[in-house]
Amino acid sequence: MEEAxxxxxxxxxxxxxxxxxxxxxxxxxxxxxxRILGDPDAAADVTQDTFIxxxxxxxxxxxxxxxxxxxxxxxxxxxxxxRRQKRRPVRPLETEDDDEKDAPRRWLADSAPSVEAQVASxxxxxxxxxxxxxxxxxxxxxxxxxxxxxxxxxxxARLLKKPLGTIRSRLARARxxxxxxxxxxxxxxxxxxxxxxxxS
Amino acid sequence: xxxxxxxxLQTLSAYLDGALSPRASRRLEARLAQEPALQQTLDExxxxxxxxRRAPKRRAPRSFVLSPRMAGVRAPVPPLARWSQLAAMxxxxxxxxxxxxxxxxxxxxxxxxxxxxxxxxxVPTYREAASTSAEGDEMPPEKDxxxxxxxxxxxxxxxxVADETPTGLMPEPGENGMFGQVVLLxxxxxxxxxxxxxxxxxxxxxxxxx
Numbered sequence: 021m022e023e024a025x026x027x028x029x030x031x032x033x034x035x036x037x038x039x040x041x042x043x044x045x046x047x048x049x050x051x052x053x054x055r056i057l058g059d060p061d062a063a064a065d066v067t068q069d070t071f072i073x074x075x076x077x078x079x080x081x082x083x084x085x086x087x088x089x090x091x092x093x094x095x096x097x098x099x100x101x102x103r104r105q106k107r108r109p110v111r112p113l114e115t116e117d118d119d120e121k122d123a124p125r126r127w128l129a130d131s132a133p134s135v136e137a138q139v140a141s142x143x144x145x146x147x148x149x150x151x152x153x154x155x156x157x158x159x160x161x162x163x164x165x166x167x168x169x170x171x172x173x174x175x176x177a178r179l180l181k182k183p184l185g186t187i188r189s190r191l192a193r194a195r196x197x198x199x200x201x202x203x204x205x206x207x208x209x210x211x212x213x214x215x216x217x218x219x220s
Numbered sequence: 221x222x223x224x225x226x227x228x229l230q231t232l233s234a235y236l237d238g239a240l241s242p243r244a245s246r247r248l249e250a251r252l253a254q255e256p257a258l259q260q261t262l263d264e265x266x267x268x269x270x271x272x273r274r275a276p277k278r279r280a281p282r283s284f285v286l287s288p289r290m291a292g293v294r295a296p297v298p299p300l301a302r303w304s305q306l307a308a309m310x311x312x313x314x315x316x317x318x319x320x321x322x323x324x325x326x327x328x329x330x331x332x333x334x335x336x337x338x339x340x341x342x343v344p345t346y347r348e349a350a351s352t353s354a355e356g357d358e359m360p361p362e363k364d365x366x367x368x369x370x371x372x373x374x375x376x377x378x379x380x381v382a383d384e385t386p387t388g389l390m391p392e393p394g395e396n397g398m399f400g401q402v403v404l405l406x407x408x409x410x411x412x413x414x415x416x417x418x419x420x421x422x423x424x425x426x427x428x429x430x
Contacts, residue, residue, distance in 0.1 A: 038291075050281070
């Protein structure tokens with residue numbers, strides 16, 4: 021994918037070129053929004069808003085990582101949505117378990133070949149999301165951006181407009197809380213989730 | 221067991237990501253060798269990080285490509301629509317000035333130059349017909365027409381061209397002007413309508429393709 025060419029065309033108003041970028045990044049943006057918000061409908065709305073805003077702002081894109089630029093817009097939209105939810109809290113009709121039970125399998129990108137593996141994957145997914153949801157907003161963002169989306173400390177700091185030290189601190193505390201939460205449901209995890217060797 | 225501080229947690233977390241300086245890494249490794257609790261915490265944090273990194277990725281539940289309407293894209297205006305719009309505007313402006321000015325220049329007799337030479341002989345007749353009471357003093361009254369007739373005859377005799385221009389061909393006052401206004405209005409309506417139709421078609425094609 022010639023990303024630079026597509027970006028240039030989109031900056032000239034090329035909607036088709038921009039839509040190719042949308043197709044390339046929509047899973048990543050949706051995944052980020054879903055992990056931060058914990059709600060598929062809100063995540064879908066935020067994803068759509070993110071791409072609309074990105075198309076309108078793409079003239080101001082000055083190079084660098086287009087993915088990080090998109091994720092920054094998505095993160096800001098998630099912040100807005102979280103603030104909106106705090107003002108108007110909404111309680112879903114179904115429980116989280118029901119939600120997970122009814123969740124379409126196509127949402128899981130790494131669909132496992134066996135039923136057991138699929139079940140394990142969904143249980144893992146649900147457990148991770150519950151633990152993420154229990155985190156304070158700032159900690160959750162740091163964990164999602166760095167540990168789930170794979171951004172570097174520097175990228176996350178630029179994206180969240182916070183000093184590097186703040187990001188380190190938030191990530192460390194997020195990991196500590198997630199460790200406590202995930203260890204309570206450790207039996208749900210597949211056998212290959214063993215304590216790893218200490219490597220960087 | 222020694223309780224770990226927040227700073228310890230930060231150091232361990234950064235160590236996992238290779239974000240410590242070589243000197244800080246060596247210092248931590250020395251502590252890890254001596255403090256099993258620190259090593260255990262490091263292992264647990266590493267396990268947590270592994271779990272998060274292996275978290276299933278969710279796929280977008282639908283396509284998020286933008287339609288032209290969502291993107292706020294406007295259909296490009298066809299050149300013919302621009303010209304039609306320009307023509308309609310010009311026609312309307314002209315029509316406005318004609319109305320404001322009391323009629324088209326066509327109110328004046330549209331004829332060859334010789335006719336204009338003959339006009340002074342005829343104009344009084346028109347003015348007589350349309351004269352107001354104020355002008356009545358200066359203009360010859362109708363009853364003086366017979367007196368003017370010989371003069372006209374003399375002039376006509378002196379000017380053969382005037383003979384070839386029968387007064388019956390001269391336009392009635394306002395006839396050309398009215399016709400011109402109708403034409404201008406027609407042009408404005410047609411050009412404006414064409415412009416709207418062309419723009420609408422372009423808009424519909426864009427949204428149909430999106």
